[in-house]
Amino acid sequence: MNFGVRLLAEGKGSEPLRDYEIVIIISPDVVEEEVPGTIEKVGQFITSRGGEVGEVNRWGRRKLAYPIRRCTEGNYVVTQFKLDPTQVADLEASMELTEEVMRYLVVRKEEGEGAAP
Numbered sequence: 001m002n003f004g005v006r007l008l009a010e011g012k013g014s015e016p017l018r019d020y021e022i023v024i025i026i027s028p029d030v031v032e033e034e035v036p037g038t039i040e041k042v043g044q045f046i047t048s049r050g051g052e053v054g055e056v057n058r059w060g061r062r063k064l065a066y067p068i069r070r071c072t073e074g075n076y077v078v079t080q081f082k083l084d085p086t087q088v089a090d091l092e093a094s095m096e097l098t099e100e101v102m103r104y105l106v107v108r109k110e111e112g113e114g115a116a117p
Contacts, residue, residue, distance in 0.1 A: 017051065017082040019109040024095070025074035025102045028061060035075050038100045042079065045094055049087045054080035068102045080109075 026038055035058070043053045059076035068074070083091065088106060095104040 015084045015086055018085055019111075020081055020083055020088065021107050021109055022079050022081065022091075022095075023105045023107075024077045024079070025064070025068070025104070026077065026100050027069070027102050028071055028073045028075065030075065030100045032075075034100075035077075038098070039077055039079070041098065042095075045091060046081050046083055049083065049090065051081055051083035051087065054082070056080075071102065074102055 022042070024039075024042065026035055030038060039056060039058070043056070046053050057078045059078065061073050061075050064072055064074055085108075092104070092106060095101050
């Protein structure tokens with residue numbers, strides 16, 4: 001048995017980058033001028049872990065379907081990115097700890113899927 005080859009194959013960074021999309025709802029308490037800084041934090045997190053940030057769409061302030069943290073509005077941002085699948089859990093943990101982010105959703109895109117409408 002050759003355990004060395006198996007360990008190398010299971011090591012971090014051995015996974016190819018996969019396509020993902022993240023939808024972030026940023027608190028309306030964040031001043032409009034600071035929203036790009038929050039978006040940049042997410043981008044830096046992705047690139048610092050070997051990922052690539054693609055298209056970033058700011059949908060702006062929208063009414064929420066139900067109150068979140070007593071807020072009825074939020075700033076929506078949709079970002080396309082590529083990341084090693086082993087790093088997605090770290091990204092989600094980072095979103096949980098970011099006070100400006102009220103909600104987020106990371107979705108793995110299937111091959112051939114286009115950008116969100």
